[in-house]
Amino acid sequence: MAFFDFIPQTGRRTLLTIPxxxxxxxxxxxxxxxxFNRHFSMQQxxxxxxxxxxxxxxxxxxxxxxxxxxxGFQGYYALVRFGATSALGTLVxxxxxxxxxPVLTALLFAGRAGSALTxxxxxxxxxxxxxxxxxxxxxxxxxVVAPRLWAGIIAVPILCxxxxxxxxxxxxxxxxxVLGVDGGxxxxxxxxxxxxxxxxxxxxxxxxxxxxxxTWIAAWKGYTARPTAEGVGNATTLSVVTAxxxxxxxxxxLTALLFS
Amino acid sequence: xxxxxxxxxxxVFFARGPHPVLDGVNMRIPxxxxxxxxxxxxxxxxxxxNLMAGTLRPxxxxxxxxxxxxxxxxxxxxxxxxxxxGMLFQHSALFTDLSAFENVAFPxxxxxxxxxxxxxxxxxxxxxxVGLRGAAGLLPAELSGGMGRRVALARAVVxxxxxxxxxxxxxGLDPISVGIIASLIKRLxxxxxxxxxxxxxxxxxTLSIADHGFILAGGKIIAEGSPxxxxxxxxxxxxxxxxxxxxxxxxxxxxxxxDYAAALRDSRSSGERF
Numbered sequence: 001m002a003f004f005d006f007i008p009q010t011g012r013r014t015l016l017t018i019p020x021x022x023x024x025x026x027x028x029x030x031x032x033x034x035x036f037n038r039h040f041s042m043q044q045x046x047x048x049x050x051x052x053x054x055x056x057x058x059x060x061x062x063x064x065x066x067x068x069x070x071x072g073f074q075g076y077y078a079l080v081r082f083g084a085t086s087a088l089g090t091l092v093x094x095x096x097x098x099x100x101x102p103v104l105t106a107l108l109f110a111g112r113a114g115s116a117l118t119x120x121x122x123x124x125x126x127x128x129x130x131x132x133x134x135x136x137x138x139x140x141x142x143x144v145v146a147p148r149l150w151a152g153i154i155a156v157p158i159l160c161x162x163x164x165x166x167x168x169x170x171x172x173x174x175x176x177x178v179l180g181v182d183g184g185x186x187x188x189x190x191x192x193x194x195x196x197x198x199x200x201x202x203x204x205x206x207x208x209x210x211x212x213x214x215t216w217i218a219a220w221k222g223y224t225a226r227p228t229a230e231g232v233g234n235a236t237t238l239s240v241v242t243a244x245x246x247x248x249x250x251x252x253x254l255t256a257l258l259f260s
Numbered sequence: 261x262x263x264x265x266x267x268x269x270x271x272v273f274f275a276r277g278p279h280p281v282l283d284g285v286n287m288r289i290p291x292x293x294x295x296x297x298x299x300x301x302x303x304x305x306x307x308x309x310n311l312m313a314g315t316l317r318p319x320x321x322x323x324x325x326x327x328x329x330x331x332x333x334x335x336x337x338x339x340x341x342x343x344x345x346g347m348l349f350q351h352s353a354l355f356t357d358l359s360a361f362e363n364v365a366f367p368x369x370x371x372x373x374x375x376x377x378x379x380x381x382x383x384x385x386x387x388x389x390v391g392l393r394g395a396a397g398l399l400p401a402e403l404s405g406g407m408g409r410r411v412a413l414a415r416a417v418v419x420x421x422x423x424x425x426x427x428x429x430x431x432g433l434d435p436i437s438v439g440i441i442a443s444l445i446k447r448l449x450x451x452x453x454x455x456x457x458x459x460x461x462x463x464x465x466t467l468s469i470a471d472h473g474f475i476l477a478g479g480k481i482i483a484e485g486s487p488x489x490x491x492x493x494x495x496x497x498x499x500x501x502x503x504x505x506x507x508x509x510x511x512x513x514x515x516x517x518x519d520y521a522a523a524l525r526d527s528r529s530s531g532e533r534f
Contacts, residue, residue, distance in 0.1 A: 039370055128353035134315055135425075136367040136415075137342040143370070 024220045028212075030141060031149050031219065037142035044143070048151030052113040056159060059112055063104060064096075064163040068170025071095055075171075076179050085181050089190035092171035097194065097203040101164040103251050106210035109156055110243035114218035117148055118239035121222025122232040130223075145219050152215025153208065160207035164200075202258045209254060210247050217243040263290040265324075266423060266455045267312055272321035274307060281307050282318070283479035294449050294456040296466045299476035300501065300510060305459040306350075308476070309425045312457065313345060314338040325423065343371060346416035350428040352408040354400040360387065360411045361396040364418050371419070386414040389451075390444060406437025410444070417448055423455050424448070430462040438462065442469050463502050467491070475501060477510075 034040055075091040121144065124130050130140045168190075175181040194200070218239045225235035267289040274282040281304040289295050297305045310316040311323055314330045323330045325341060333341065354363050364383045368374060374382070387393045390410040400408055409429065416424060426445060430438045446469045449456045460466040467473060467487035475483040475490065475498045483490055483498035491502060497509040 127356070128349045128351060129355055131315065132347070132349055132353035132355075135313060135342060135345065135347040136370065136419075137339045138367070138370045139339065 024216070027141075027145075027220055027223065028149070028216050031145045034139065034142040034146040035150060037139060037146070039138050039142040040146055041143065044147035045150055048147050049155055052109075052117075052148075052151050053155035053158060056109060056112050056155070057162070059108055060105060060159050060163050061166050063108055064101075064166035065170040067100055067104060067163075068092060068096065068167035068172075069174045071100070071167070072171040072174030072179065076175060076181070085179075086185045086189055087193075088175050088181050089172075089186035089188075090193040092175070093168055093190045093194050094199060096164050096167040096171075097199045099203075099251075099255070101160050101167060102203050102206040102210055103247060105156060105160040105163045105207055106214055106247040107244055109152075109159065109211070110214045110218070110240050110247065113152065113155075114214050114243050115236050115240050117152070117215065117218040118222040118225070119232060119236045121145070121148075121219060122225035122227075122235045125223065125225060126227040126229070126232055128227075145223065149215050149219055152218070153211045156211025156214065157204045157207040160204060164203065206251070206254050206258070209250065213246055213250060214243045217246060263292065265289060266291040266326060267457070268322075268324045269308075269311075270322040270324075272311065272318045272323060274304070274311060274316065274318045280479050282311075285321070285476075285479070285481060287474060287481065287484075289455060289457060290472070291455055292449075292453065293471040294446065294458060294469055296470035296473040297457060297459045297476060298461070298463065298466065298473060298501065301461070303476045304479055305476055306427055309347070309427055309457065309459055312423075313342065313347065313425060343419060344421050345423045345425065346419065346421040347425040348409070348413050348416045348427065348429050350431055352400070352405075352412040354403075354408055354412055354415075356400050358399075359396065360392065360398050360400070360403065363400070363411055364415045366415065367419050382418065383414075386418050387411075389417075389448065390414045391440070404437075406433050406440065409433065409437065409441055413441070413444055413448070417452060417454075420452055421454060423457070424452075426456060426458040426460070428460055429458065430460055430465055438465055445469055463504070477501070 071092045072088065075088050075095075076085060079085045079088055079091065121130075124140075124144065130144065133140045133143060172183075172186060176183045176186055221235045221239040221242070225231045265288045267287070269285055269287040272282055272285045272287075273280065285308070287308075297308060299305055307316065311318055311330075312325060314323075314325075314333070317331065326344075328337075328341065330338065330341075354360075355366065358366065361383055364386055365379055368379055368382060384393055384396065387396055390413055392407060392410050392414065395403065395407060395411070400411070403411060413429075429441050429445065433441065442465050445456060445458065448454070458466060458470060467490065470487055473484065473487060473490045474481050475493075475495075477497050483493040483495045485493070490498065493499060493502075499505075500509055
């Protein structure tokens with residue numbers, strides 16, 4: 001019996017998901033389009049970039065530094081068996097540029113900035129600030145949502161580039177001074193095997209896609225949260241969980257498309 | 261009620277899911293009047309304000325504000341119409357990261373490019389009108405409930421609107437603040453030549469300043485007229501609401517099929533939990 005209940009339940013959920021996805025897509029497009037609205041404020045945009053980007057820097061730098069160092073250790077452990085430690089620079093750089101940089105940046109961004117964004121928008125909704133804005137003939141999509149969406153889209157690739165740089169530096173610090181890999185070989189191998197368009201740009205493109213997805217989910221969850229204390233809490237949790245899982249799933253799809 | 265109507269509702273029907281909130285409501289709000297909307301909680305009063313402001317659209321019926329049918333207006337035209345409206349929210353809805361001054365200045369900054377000196381004068385005039393010029397630099401968290409409501413009132417009227425909505429303006433305030441807000445509503449309505457729609461449960465305070473009142477129940481208007489006419493209404497429901505009687509057409513007990521004695525007996529034997 002339970003199995004037969006499962007079938008209509010799945011159908012019902014699918015039917016509910018489709019209009020929700022449509023509404024979320026309309027929300028994204030109309031928010032992005034609001035960059036042309038006269039209530040869109042560049043000052044707000046820069047403030048949000050500062051809030052999302054600059055205030056996430058310490059977290060990103062620390063995480064990147066340790067990730068790079070761990071990559072140096074683990075890469076050395078694997079390569080030394082084959083006498084291929086000269087490729088350690090390439091391994092560290094490619095791992096970070098192609099995969100770990102964009103994904104970890106997006107996951108950390110979802111936890112640090114995405115959760116704050118959802119909590120902020122849902123609290124504004126719960127305290128009727130969004131309704132007050134509408135009553136003052138100011139579109140909340142233009143004043144509140146659009147600057148935050150654009151700020152996320154701009155900040156994530158920049159944070160990813162910083163993550164990559166710091167991570168490579170962390171890998172270098174472990175590989176060369178600590179493990180004794182030759183410094184010249186470390187950098188030369190990296191330089192000859194890492195391509196700008198194939199590795200760096202595609203990694204940043206991934207970060208851009210993750211930036212759109214994470215900020216979109218965070219803003220949408222906040223905007224559609226139930227206007228209660230419990231609703232704000234649920235929306236914040238859901239925002240981080242949904243964004244993290246979506247980033248991991250999307251990463252697989254993008255990797256298959258970009259690097260196949 | 262012979263004066264020209266600023267807001268007219270004709271046979272308005274609005275439902276949330278399968279539950280009708282307003283069912284064939286007709287209403288006429290004369291220009292320059294203070295009109296009270298009263299009724300039990302969940303009776304659709306706030307919904308009615310949102311319909312008049314165009315933030316909600318009715319499933320059927322017509323709503324005209326200043327002669328314009330809201331149903332036929334584009335989103336842009338509704339936003340443009342809202343520049344002539346103000347609303348005082350139940351919980352003030354002040355922007356928590358802005359000072360009292362910046363909250364009041366917000367609509368002016370968004371809609372006009374005014375020199376800072378002129379903007380300052382306009383904002384200070386409104387803060388002076390609500391008696392809070394001295395609190396201009398305070399953040400909403402530093403204001404009491406009554407002061408927050410007054411700042412929100414200054415913000416609602418800073419654009420000199422033709423139509424002002426008040427959603428439960430007296431809720432949660434001490435008697436002094438209630439008196440202040442009531443007197444401000446009356447004074448500002450006269451000074452601005454505006455029309456006010458006031459949703460409230462505070463019967464005495466509301467009827468003391470209203471020119472005309474409506475009582476809503478079950479999605480319909482069950483009584484309307486001047487405060488005196490409402491007080492002497494024939495409707496048992498209106499009398500129960502205005503008199504604050506705990507039992508009457510709106511029953512004290514939530515309806516149930518179960519007999520009370522039987523429920524007690526059953527719960528003792530089965531340990532049933534609700």
